[in-house]
Structures are given as structure tokens and as C-alpha cells.
Amino acid sequence: MLLKREATIVGAIVASDSKDGKDVGDLIGLPQPLGVRAYTDADEALALKPDLVVMSIASYMDDMYEPLRRCIFAGSNVISLSEELLYSWHTDSKRTAELDTFAKEQGVRVLCTGHQDGYWISLVSVLMGTAFSIDAVHGRCSWNVDDFGAELAHDQQVGTTPEEFAAWSGAASNRPPTFGRTSLHALAAMAGLEIKDSTTTTRADVAATPVFCRALDREIPTGQVIGFTDIDEVTTTQGITLHLEMTGKVYAVGETDSNHWEVRGEPTVRIHSDDLATHYTTCGTLLNRIPQLLAAGPGYLTIDQLPQLRHQKTLG
Template identity: 45%
Template sequence: MRRIKAVVYGVGSMNSIATRMMLEKGVDIVGALARSPEKVGRDLGEVAGLGFETGVTVEDDPDRVLSSRQADIAVIAVASYMSDMYEHLRRCAEHGVNAVTIAEEALYPWNSSPMATAELDHIARRHGVTLTGTGHQDVYWVNLVSMVLATAHRIETVTGRASWNVDDFGPEVAKDQRVDTSVEDFDRWLAEADRPPSFGRNTLGALVEDLGLSVAAQESTTRPEVAKQRVPSKSLGMTVDTGRVIGFTDVDTVRSHEGVTLTFEMTGRLYLEGEADINDWTVTGEPELRLLNPAVPTGVTTCTQLVNRIPDVINAPPGFITIEKLPRLRYRAFPLGTYVRDGG
């Protein structure tokens, strides 16, 4: 078995958990990248709150780290959208390093950022590496749903509803979910022409591709989730006042040329005491089907999927390879290097 060498790219909430999981699954961490002066120069174990030193110093020069460590893969958790991710992914590919990211748009960016994705695909192929987006969506919103749909004879509609707690993640996520903005500022932001794609749009893109269907029409609507009482935020270290935004809900609908309508309503907001994540999918047609996962631990399952995907990404052919083209995600009982094929 060969050992996998990984670079931790971004040391925030998610990659701190992923770092522990990688170390526990026999991955050698050969570099760590962050941005803020509070993190750079310190030991990764200390920054990630692991309670022990790893011997890896957090650095802020991605080109230097990616070009000098012979890493198999960069594990990236820094941003959500392809506009922010492009440079990070390009850099990894040009240094010949595979990359897996939890950037939500990277799950299936072919419809929302076709030019950037095609360019990255080209660069990755040229350098013989794979770029992939994964995260909580991988199993819960795409592959589990896909397996349930595989038990249908005829599908008319697929309707999903999911919610997750903004506070399970870091401040980057709270910012993206517009937490603590006024409703007027939220509406202004929504009216801007260049609003990034909803996570639901990319999720439905992956599902439609997985079903072998083609998109005839699609639409997205968004509504703010407004605090009905004061709501504390752990990740922002503050309390949001009544009447201010605590997140939002996107409703995405895709109609396929083949007559199937897929809808996904996804809420990311601060929770009140006692609330839990949901993942609830209903299928009409023959037969009627339902997939319901109460109380999904979305934060942790994001990191487990990011880590468990590492061997698949290393084994995959070069290019921007989206998850519906990868093998079914599997539990990894053994060190991750065990699952890397010769030549991977």
C-alpha cells in the first residue's frame, strides 16, 4: 500500500475536521495553506484545534507548497463559487496535483460556469490530474436520491427539501448566507444581476445528468429567512436581532425534455434550540417513493465525504470529473492509500 500525501488547502471549520479524519485514515499531510496572519506560521494541529502538533506549518504561498511537496491531492475548503475557486483549482492542476473541494458550485458546475469548468477541465487533462467537487450533497442530495430513483418504473416529479444550520460551519458560510443583513439589504443583493448560482441548481444539475435527462427549462427563486426572535450565532460570535436575516431558502426547479420536473427547496439558516437538519425527497410516478433522513449531521458528513472521496479522485481519469461519473462513495475501513489503484 502506498501512503497518500495531501495538502490541506484552507484551515477553517471543515478542513480542521477533515485534517483529523485524514490523519486517522493514514494520510500524510505534507502542507497546509491559510490566509490570515493569525494562522500562518503556526502548527496545523494547533490551528485546527487537534490538541497535538502535526509538524506541518501553515503557510500562505500555494505555489510554493504545491510545487515542492509531491502531493497526490489538495483538499480544498475555502469558498463556494467557481469565480472564487478558479484560481485555486487552476493552481493545483498546473502543479500536477489532484484536487477535491467542498465548494458547492464545483459539485456540478457545467451549467452554471461552463467556460471556467471547460478551461479547468482542459488544464487538468493537460497535466494528468483530476478536479472534483463533493461535500454533503454527494450522497445525501445526489447519490441516495439517485438510488431511490433507480427503484422507479416511471418518474413524473422529484421534490426535495433540505435544511442545514449555518452555525455548523465557519464565518465564510454565514457571510454567504447573508446572516445579520437587513431584509432591505438582502432584497438589494438578490436583485443584483450577478448573484452566484444556488447550491440547489448545481445539485439538480448533477441529478439530471445522472438520470441521463436533458434540461428544457429551469428557474430559481429565493426568500430570506427572518429572525422571529433574537438568534445567537456561534460562528459569528454575536446575536442576530429580531427582524434581521438568519439565512435564506432557494427553490430550484428543472423541467426536463423528457417530461420530468425536479424541484429542490434548500434552506441554510441559523437554527433555534432543538431544530435539526432534514433531508426529505418525494417522488411521484410509478410507484410513489419517499426518502427521509431526520437529523442529518451535515457538518460532519461534509467532511467524511470530502475525505472518503480522496481515493476516488486520485483513481479517476484526468479532467474536471463530477461525482456522478465517480464510483459510488464507500465507507473506508482501512488507510485511504489501500484504495488507490496502481497508477492512481
């Protein structure tokens, strides 16, 4: 997608030693080499002085802080798909403030975006803007683990037993914030709401019949976990409750991604989207945010600080 928007790719950072030194074009399946190499040494790649780093390596601040810090001090802007960094002022205010300060000092920008930006925040905030009064906002969304690879499949506890899942979900203090919580926090910011409290409950999704997981390249037997559903609820001082049930699991044949939202008030309004290509909308949203990122002032940015999401013909 970056190449089709005429971006000049100068390098790539990879985790696997087997990919070190290989041509990026070969790694991403282009018909011919790109003439650009992949590096396992991030500092060696950042020495190329890229204007922008597109980062899709992890979901949570614990894994993202150091890579972001290194990019910032290398003088590069960053756009990421990290779910927590979409709006981390409430989940990790200390390190968010540090990244914001570093970015401002270095004159660069950090932004996290993705499918949530468009379908869980931007669209919903516009829908909220059509209501005269609002009591609650309820969302129900699902995405296919197989579209995002082995790392996310492990994060979604695919292939564990219900007992193992219960032990994992019971260790609440060790679990990072859910994707839904940070999305609702971003939605609250977009709607001008002040957060009062946030709660999360989680249920395992279990295979009713054997399901093949492409991400792990193995069959998940009946009775084992194929993912889970987080139910997040945010209360606000304005009395509006934000609620999101977000399911990430391995799909059975015929299941598709969905996005259903209801703004309950006067009037009650709804949007329903089925058969979404979430992995494409994730990357498409990132590309369409790049010109807005580059035009913004330095610092850690959130989407409520940017213009409305729209299609962009070029990267700017």
C-alpha cells in the same frame, strides 16, 4: 479525519497572516504538534509537491478558478467542497472546460463533493431507480449556518435587514448559482436526464425571536435575516421536473438538519432523514471519494462519472 485515515499531511494553506508558519497540529487542536507548517503563500506550499490538495475555501467558480488552476499546474490532484464545482458544466461551461483541459494535460484530477453528493444526488438517484415511472422529484433540505463559520454566514446574509436582503436578492445578475441548482444539474446527469430550463426563487428566513449566531458571535435581533431558502426547479426534455427547497439559516434551539425527498410517479416513494450531522457527512463524503478520485482518469470529474459512493477503510 485525514490523519485518522493515515494520510500524510505535508502542509496547509491559510488565509490569515497570524497563522503563517504555525504548526498544523496546533492549528487544528491536536494534543501535540504535527511537525508540518502552515503557509500563506500557496505557491510555497504547492512546491512540496502534494499528491492531493483538499480544498475547502469557497463555494463558487469566481473564487475557485485561480486556486484550482494553480494546483493543477503544480501537478496536484484536487478534491474540493465547492458547491458550484460539483457540476459547473451548465453554470460556467467555459471555465469548466478550461479546467478539464488543464487537468488532462497535466495528468491530474479535480473533483468536488460533499453533503450534496450523498444526500441530494446519490441517495435520490437510487430512489429514482426504484420507480417504474417518474413525473417529478421534490426535495426539501436544511442545514445550520453555525456549523460552517463566518464566511458562509455572510454569504447567507445573516444579520442583514429584510430591505438589504431584498436588494441583494434582486440583483440576480450579480448572484452566483445556488447550491441547489448545481445539485439538481448533477442529479439530472446521474439519472440520464437532459436539462431544458432552470429557475430559482429565494425567500429570506427572518428571526421571529432573537437568535444567537455562533458563527458571527452575536445575537441576531427579531426581524433580521437569519439565512434564506432557495427554491430551484429544473425541467427536462424527458418531462421530469426536479425541485429542491434548500434552507441554510441560523437554527433556534431544538432545530436540526433535515433531508426529505419524494419521487412522484408509479409508485411514489419517499426518504426522510432528520437530525443529520451535515458538517460531518460533508467531510466524511469527501474522504470516501478520495480513493475513487485517485483511481479515475485525469480531468474535471463529476460524481456521475464515478462508482457509487461507499464507505472506504483507507484513502488508497
